[in-house]
Amino acid sequence: MTEHKSLWVVWQNVDTRLYYHIGTLSYFDEHYEFTYTFTGEGPQKVRDALENGYMLHPSFPILDKTYVSSKLFPAFDRRLPSEIRSDFGHILDELHLTESSSKMDLLEQTRGKLANDTYSFEKPLRIENAKLMTSFFIHGMRHQKDLPENWYAILRSFNTIELKPEPNNEVDANAIAIYTELGIKLGFIPRFYATGLSALLAMGIQPIIKVNYINEQSNSDWWVKVDFESDVLGLSDTELKKLDPLFEYAV
Template sequence: MSNRPFVLWLIWQNQETRQRYHIGTLSSLNGEYTFSYELSGKRRTLIEAMENGYRPHLAFRDVNKVYKSNRLFDAFARRLPDKRRPDFHELLESLGLPKDYTDMDLLRATGGRLATDPYEFVAPIYRYGNHFDFDFFIAGWRYYEGEKALRELKIGEEVRLERELKNPKDKKAVVILSTKSGSKLGYVPAFYSGFMFDVIEKQDQFYAKVEKINYNAKPQLKVVISVVGETTINEYEGSDFNIIERLEFV
């Protein structure tokens, strides 16, 4: 398959209901940035968001237009930390990013979150045919045994993903365990846990491993897990919104 774009989904949260909606998609490929609103018939996308109080971003007023630029759109670039701040290099380290990071890397690591609005960027699960793959930072790292197991973890090491059926807060929680020690490292983030819960329940094939370790990063950004697998799940409807970015064979 040829080079694929770096995709981030723009999420809007209704501050009253706390419901999240996938309102738009930002992508970057070969130096070109593209942004468009999500107009599909899937639930929790733009149309439903507008029915629940959302109004198009002032920088992207036309919901039917595909916006393109040779640099990150100013409306999103303003969400990135200022490179002129004296502690910027320390900030990159805390985010687990190398010096040759891209704006999309930084946008993903920070989520582009501001205290003044309800927007956030998240990375989707990529799927083409029955194949799927995605990666994520372990959720809840600081609250479990991840820190104790950190020095034992190796890049490329397999980890176990298991359903946690009696979790009182999430009926589709998926816990991450060290294959070697059995230590509880944390959880698959809620954005993705419903999908993985269903994959495990169907006994579909997948492989999860430690993709990256950022020893000096913030707790929630220390360990990246990557997952690849095959599934016959047609549509995912288990979470707040469909997190799958479908790709075509090329």
């Protein structure tokens, strides 16, 4: 079966620290495609980003063009660790990958982040077997003033986490905070998912969210990764579009 994988290309405004899903990178039928989210009129897409300081990537200067390549675009490929590095095998081990893993797998695991960079690559909201699924790292942990120094020990001992919408949040009315079962606020669901997942919660659907990975020794961007899953069986096409007009079905 031909591999089909997509990743959201996300840009962060360094002044406001807000995130936007500005494009999607896909691999299928042995070629790569990149397109901006120009058909998405809602918040956190590229049109919203352009109004808030974003400038189109110089390698992709046309907003409504689908860029196609038989190889990973150089602008994205340079974000990956080089295969000729002496420690490349160790890097793969750390990322739980193998030499047969694809560049899209490597880009997903590393998130393509560079030091002091405004771009990252994130798993999309995706429907598979009537379930809405994704995984992500908790955002904003280092900005939580009441986060205990031993938060990682607490989370390992009491690893149940809960979602709490914050409709009065001054930055984003769709903000969804993440708490431990002891009531400790860890951070937030990434903003580029928040609109869709807020709509899901408003429908009365309770998702399953589980801690996948904890690494308190890493940069705060990689402290805690969680898996998200929600049953969407029976939702109409209109209701599904409320989750995200650009989400995709698994192929």
